[in-house]
Amino acid sequence: MPDVLFPLDSSKKFEDQEKVGHNRWHPEIPPVATVKPGESFRVDCREWFDGAIVNDDSADDILNAPLLTVHKLSGPFRIEGAKPGDLLIVDILDVGPIPQEDSGPLAGQGWGYTGIFARNNGGGFLTEQFPDAYKAIWDFTGQVATSRHVPNVSFAGLIHPGLMGTAPSAELLAKWNKREGDLIATDPNRVPPLALPPEPREAVLGSLAASDYDRVAGEAARTAPPRENGGNQDIKNLSKGSRVFYPVFVDGANLSLGDLHFSQGDGEITFCGAIEMGGFIDLHVDVIPGGMETYGVHENAIFVPGTVDPRFSEWIAFSGTSVTLDGEQRYLDSHLSYQRACLHAIDYLTKFGYAPEQAYLLLGAAPIEGRLSGVVDIPNSCSTVYIPTAIFDFDVRPSASGPFQVDPGMGAPHASNR
Numbered sequence: 194m195p196d197v198l199f200p201l202d203s204s205k206k207f208e209d210q211e212k213v214g215h216n217r218w219h220p221e222i223p224p225v226a227t228v229k230p231g232e233s234f235r236v237d238c239r240e241w242f243d244g245a246i247v248n249d250d251s252a253d254d255i256l257n258a259p260l261l262t263v264h265k266l267s268g269p270f271r272i273e274g275a276k277p278g279d280l281l282i283v284d285i286l287d288v289g290p291i292p293q294e295d296s297g298p299l300a301g302q303g304w305g306y307t308g309i310f311a312r313n314n315g316g317g318f319l320t321e322q323f324p325d326a327y328k329a330i331w332d333f334t335g336q337v338a339t340s341r342h343v344p345n346v347s348f349a350g351l352i353h354p355g356l357m358g359t360a361p362s363a364e365l366l367a368k369w370n371k372r373e374g375d376l377i378a379t380d381p382n383r384v385p386p387l388a389l390p391p392e393p394r395e396a397v398l399g400s401l402a403a404s405d406y407d408r409v410a411g412e413a414a415r416t417a418p419p420r421e422n423g424g425n426q427d428i429k430n431l432s433k434g435s436r437v438f439y440p441v442f443v444d445g446a447n448l449s450l451g452d453l454h455f456s457q458g459d460g461e462i463t464f465c466g467a468i469e470m471g472g473f474i475d476l477h478v479d480v481i482p483g484g485m486e487t488y489g490v491h492e493n494a495i496f497v498p499g500t501v502d503p504r505f506s507e508w509i510a511f512s513g514t515s516v517t518l519d520g521e522q523r524y525l526d527s528h529l530s531y532q533r534a535c536l537h538a539i540d541y542l543t544k545f546g547y548a549p550e551q552a553y554l555l556l557g558a559a560p561i562e563g564r565l566s567g568v569v570d571i572p573n574s575c576s577t578v579y580i581p582t583a584i585f586d587f588d589v590r591p592s593a594s595g596p597f598q599v600d601p602g603m604g605a606p607h608a609s610n611r
Contacts, residue, residue, distance in 0.1 A: 194235060195286075195475050198226040199267040201237035203291065203299055206244070207265045208397060214267045214451070216397045217413035218369075218422070220360050220443045223400045224271035227445070233286060233477040236267045238354070238451045240300040240471040248304050248330050249606075250342075255308040255465070256326035256608035260315055261395035264356055264416045264425065268449030269399070272478055275446040280484030281359060281439040285499065286475040288352050288433055288453065290333060301471030305331050305338070305455045307558045308465035309550060311608070316385035317464035319532060319553065326608040329554040331455065331468045338456055338468060338558070343551045344602045348559050348584040349503040350456040353432040354474055355467060356416065358423030358494070359439045360447035365421060369414050389415040421492040425452065427461040429560065434499030440485050440492070450474065458556050459563030459578075462535055466557030503560055505581035509589055511538040512566065514573040524572045527565055531576035534563075538578050545589065546599040554605055559584055 199212055207214065212225045228234055240246070241264040246254045275281060291301040300306055310317050312324040329342040339347045361369065373388040380387055393410035401409055419426040423439050431437065439446070453474070457467035485491055513533025515526035523529050535556055542552035560581065567575035582589050587597040 195233040219413035227271045252328040252606040252608035266449040266451040269447035271445035279441040280481040282479040284477040288474040290472040305468040305470035318462040327605040355452035356425040357450035362442040423494040429457040430498040432499035437496040458561035463557040508579040510579045527574040530574040534578045
């Protein structure tokens with residue numbers, strides 16, 4: 194096993210650990226360790242809410258989820274010799290739930306969760322149709338996930354970090370804050386907001402000196418969106434065996450990561466749409482000097498996907514076009530067309546006895562494939578969502594005999610935000 198450079202004690206909160214990570218992006222957050230190019234190491238990761246979401250049959254914890262505290266990231270890790278303009282190579286050697294802990298109070302100890310967030314506390318991809326908070330607990334048996342809240346399905350997890358990236362330079366951070374602030378200003382009272390500005394409350398900045406805390410906390414960027422440094426990309430295929438190439442913006446690169454997922458559908462459509470968990474990840478790092486210019490990788494990460502994807506041979510697929518539910522035509526709006534494809538899939542699954550919220554949670558957690566299927570035929574973009582049929586323990590395809598009726602069980606716990 195590689196050396197554990199960022200250990201986490203499951204009995205302690207994130208901020209009470211021997212080494213403290215962070216939950217904001219800023220170039221001045223001090224590294225927790227230095228790694229040489231060519232070295233491998235292990236990192237423990239806490240799920241993004243640090244234990245605020247529990248294994249029960251209530252969604253009140255999702256309704257009141259402390260969004261100001263996320264994401265709880267492990268790092269930063271300084272890579273010796275890395276300079277701005279380089280490319281940082283990150284190989285994911287292994288990733289999994291909390292080792293040797295198959296039961297316990299923390300997500301990753303034999304279980305994980307998926308949440309639909311309330312419109313007034315985060316929202317989600319389909320927040321107009323699903324404005325209230327719901328939750329599903331998933332139990333892990335080896336690589337397979339099942340849920341008492343979404344019965345009659347099981348699937349192998351494609352475990353991956355939802356968030357990994359390098360630190361921004363001061364100039365890049367200022368660019369982020371300017372452009373996102375300009376967007377917020379176009380509709381400052383929108384719910385959910387158009388973007389998340391710097392927020393000093395609940396900021397965790399590692400071992401930063403107390404004298405610098407207020408200034409840095411007021412400048413540091415939230416970790417919610419993906420950006421030029423990678424960040425919260427939520428790409429399910431960044432799994433074991435992946436190789437990622439990150440732009441380097443500061444001396445040492447300052448790599449951070451977290452937000453581990455046991456499984457996820459493309460898009461993480463419920464916002465907390467993956468099966469969230471804590472766990473470990475083993476990494477190997479190297480550097481390509483001057484690689485940003487050599488390969489034209491200035492404002493994006495590129496990656497080679499891993500090779501451990503669950504293998505499915507049969508799918509049922511749903512399409513959507515860029516027309517609103519009210520019949521308004523939009524021009525090549527792929528975001529809207531993917532929403533419509535997902536809504537069509539949800540409507541279909543309700544014919545088998547699932548509540549709409551159960552179907553929505555399933556699309557967030559299961560390894561569905563989302564695709565841009567047509568982006569050139571004006572005025573309608575076409576998006577598709579593919580659901581592997583093997584995850585159901587019944588035949589989910591249409592037939593003359595009509596849809597099989599599942600017993601929805603207790604259903605997904607619900608907490609109204611009204």
